[in-house]
Amino acid sequence: MAMREESKLSQTYWGSMSRFGVDGAVIDPSDIRGYKNAYIKAYRDAKIAGAIASLDKNSCILDFGCGTGNITKHLNSLEMRAVGIDIAFDLLALHTGNAALLQYDGGRIPFRNDSFDAIASYTVLNHILNEQHLLEVLCELGRVLKPGAPYVCIEQTRRIATIKKIMDGEHKKQRCIQDFISLFSEAGLRVEQVQPFRAGHFPLIYPVRYGFVPQSMFPLLFKIDKWYSSLLCRLPIDYFDTLFMLRKPA
Numbered sequence: 001m002a003m004r005e006e007s008k009l010s011q012t013y014w015g016s017m018s019r020f021g022v023d024g025a026v027i028d029p030s031d032i033r034g035y036k037n038a039y040i041k042a043y044r045d046a047k048i049a050g051a052i053a054s055l056d057k058n059s060c061i062l063d064f065g066c067g068t069g070n071i072t073k074h075l076n077s078l079e080m081r082a083v084g085i086d087i088a089f090d091l092l093a094l095h096t097g098n099a100a101l102l103q104y105d106g107g108r109i110p111f112r113n114d115s116f117d118a119i120a121s122y123t124v125l126n127h128i129l130n131e132q133h134l135l136e137v138l139c140e141l142g143r144v145l146k147p148g149a150p151y152v153c154i155e156q157t158r159r160i161a162t163i164k165k166i167m168d169g170e171h172k173k174q175r176c177i178q179d180f181i182s183l184f185s186e187a188g189l190r191v192e193q194v195q196p197f198r199a200g201h202f203p204l205i206y207p208v209r210y211g212f213v214p215q216s217m218f219p220l221l222f223k224i225d226k227w228y229s230s231l232l233c234r235l236p237i238d239y240f241d242t243l244f245m246l247r248k249p250a
């Protein structure tokens with residue numbers, strides 16, 4: 001099947017982002033010092049580790065939309081067997097480590113039905129703007145997941161859905177939580193938990209960005225960020241990283 005136009009454009013865009021390096025390319029390219037990206041990475045990794053804590057060691061996990069393979073690497077460090085998949089070869093090529101990463105065309109995921117004990121993805125679905133395309137992607141993810149297995153999905157959400165320009169030629173869609181829930185349900189994935197946990201404009205991210213907060217204080221900031229997000233996510237003022245715990249029915 002020919003590659004979708006949306007996937008082709010995305011592939012070109014994400015390939016061009018590789019110039020920002022292993023973290024900047026996939027998180028915030030304007031974070032020259034790297035402190036903000038370190039905060040987001042550490043928080044994201046802690047949320048994913050918590051969400052899969054009940055899995056056996058050596059479980060097979062698909063890191064969907066793995067980019068430069070940061071999450072794949074993290075999952076392997078938790079003694080999981082992780083495989084990353086992405087449409088952008090130039091991002092995969094930046095990977096520093098020995099994780100198994102695979103490029104594909106954004107269509108059929110090149111694994112058999114019921115292959116994985118879990119799936120993890122971080123801000124990938126935001127970059128699939130077309131609802132029908134996204135539904136097909138979610139059905140593919142459901143297909144390769146074992147019956148009864150979890151999908152830990154983190155996406156940016158907003159009270160009112162918005163399409164935002166992120167860099168030259170690329171947009172992302174910050175959907176409402178309810179829009180995601182409807183799409184997941186339509187794809188046959190059960191929604192078990194929804195938790196907005198990181199605010200896009202969390203006030204304390206600014207001292208973090210300029211290096212005024214030591215990494216040892218990050219766990220405390222995660223708690224404040226989660227509390228702040230749970231209060232503000234009802235207002236139409238910011239976006240939030242939201243954790244969706246999904247499961248393929250047994």
Ligand SMILES: C[S@@+](CC[C@H](N)C(=O)[O-])C[C@H]1O[C@@H](n2cnc3c(N)ncnc32)[C@H](O)[C@@H]1O
Nearest residue numbers: 014026065066067086087088106122123124127
């Ligand atoms: C914001 S980056 C996040 C990368 C990675 N999940 C991380 O957190 O480090 C978005 C990623 O989604 C990938 N992507 C976009 N559309 C995709 C699709 N249809 N299938 C797989 N990956 C896709 C991009 O190539 C890019 O690597």
